[in-house]
Amino acid sequence: MKVDVVETTLVAPSEDTPRRELWLSNLDLAVPRTHTPLVYYYPVPATPAPEPAGAVGEGFFAPERLKAALARALVPFYPLAGRLGVGEGGRLQIDCNGEGALFVVARADFAGEELFQDYEPSPETRRMFVPFVPSGEPPCIMAMFQVTFLKGGGVVLGTGIHHVTMDGMGAFHFIQTWTGLARGLDAAEACGSLPFHDRTLLRARSPPTPAFDHPVYSLALLNGCPRPFVTRVYSVAPKLLADLKSHCAPGVSTYCAVTAHLWRCMCVARGLAPASDTRLRVPANIRHRLRPPLPRSYFGNAIVRDLVTTRVEDVLARPLGFVAQAIKDAVDRVDDVYVRSVVDYLEVESEKGSQAARGQLMPESDLWVVSWLGMPMYDADFGWGTPRFVAPAQMFGSGTAYVTQRADMDEGVAVLFGLEPEYLQCFEKVFYRE
Template identity: 30%
Template structure:
């Protein structure tokens, strides 16, 4: 039986004048913001009943958003006509909905069919659109699903994990004692004088004439199939034993997934394949940026191997390639990127073309490459609104072939969940081999 989700109420919640901290300021997007996806990113979490009331969730949301003024702001244009943040405390959109099924039944049978009804649909092109949107969906059993859609130029995954944790704490405890995040974006983009970019950022983070994004194909959306794989703690331990040397859960799982997807794609041995790996730059910059900085501070590493070498190499060798590529996103590279942003900002203000990010767009096919994001640092057990952590993370449709997301499993025994999208021609083979360590 199909699950019907009905929107019962739509409200824009605005911080009170006493708590609002935006002050009407206009804040420029940083070069990190401009390199991120120009669109809304959904996140959907489920809790078994009992759950806090909608009023409690909305009160906590308001208390938390007051400390994160970018979320309650809007996009606007500055005096040069460039997109900026207007911290006008215009508020966040909250939808309240009901679902005519038990949550357990929906999770077991129907969630894939109605996942897109569990978070707000935001239009990045519509002027005045809220930058953060929430949907609270109540199931017949008392279960709760919270779906959000946040514009990526507002915040990266690390930032949103800080916000979600603050929201949960505001519902559980006295909102007056919530910590205030670090929100000074200008502190993350201090360029040298004069700027001295040393890398080809126009063709790496942005779409220049030599950018690799020009070579990627596009597939009809019905050819891009979403799938999931669960890797128990025992499987991860086995991978680490294969590596031998000390390595992170992310590194060993990425090495494994890279091998298996490449094998499933049946690529030519002479082909090259790379992975676009999101790298949190907060701790890599000098001086380091606080981990509770709210904004974007991600760049990408590109571990690259020839197909024959990737498939024949040991896990230790593949992990070493990944580790070396990530290590190259160091302070020198970050400073070069910041300097590039400063130099380009001056050129655009003088009439030059706006930068366009190399972030993927719906229908894009990364094959023979991959893109990976990790939420393994997101402590889901902190997402406790007073009745325990979520029972499930529900992946929205991934509309890009070759994108992968690693998420800590909400299952009682732990482990890691991999959510990904592949060309449907390669899905059956990947499923057959995804747990083989040969």
């Protein structure tokens, strides 16, 4: 498979934007210091869509039309046109200088079905479809996009946005804005609520007074060794999903039910000792959990982690509903007190010179499951239809999983899971209850 770059350019905001240094919160600084690589696959539409009024450029995924819409989208989302910088005391910040986002046009010598029929995130997939920079450290670019035209039609949009700028909700808010502008919507209609950029709402208290210990942010729990792994996409059909949820109490979410099942399957596949400990890292969106709540359009990292630690024998021998409830309890305990404690804990650790855990080198006993359920990941229509498939281009560690919806909500959900190859066969048999 070969991909040739035919154009590389910087796209600056179409209007003047604030020139300032954007302070980053402790939650921004606790994420992996890298660009998050995603791919959106668009097959050729059966019926060509009409050009929207005022659109620039013609034809399927015309680059000029996308670049013009991107320039307009970078006006409200101006941090994405800046560069990662260093402020007072060596603290990372975003230098909002309007230099622009990277935009690449490429052509591939293969068809989309060859890759997306049995899609696997991998370093090779990222290399083909997402622009790459050697380091996520200052003064790196904040946002990169690549449109790759496939053999026989079809397009892959690859996006690489630096994780310190935003979480999943912020990323999909930006994509919705960009695609809406490309369809000819006005700025207010495409963007909806303007992104909220004031991250000082998540500033630590003075003095910082954490109410709890937060070992999930400790480097001590990332003591795993680099291990070869592969990533597979597992479909959770409605029948299997209904079966899993039938073993759980009312009110237990799809995420908790699927994650409980995934946790069990991981323990079995890896042959973990029944008396040993296993840990699950779970994320929680805090926008609605703070008092007062953050604006829904808060553009930054508004996710905190919690940790569920238990014996392997409890994960395997207890009912699935018990495991799912333990996950639900961990998510539910993330309230205003807990969030402020996390922010203060990270402040104390930084004052001691300690770094927050940002990597994903977990030991074989552990699992990290991220939820994209309920996010508008498929609301990405540039004017030629919605994507057939959206997923990470690459996973960054064994034992890491995403739970996402499918393009067709009636098809259930999908689990992307990175696991050592020697455990795959056993995992798949247990996962599908064979």
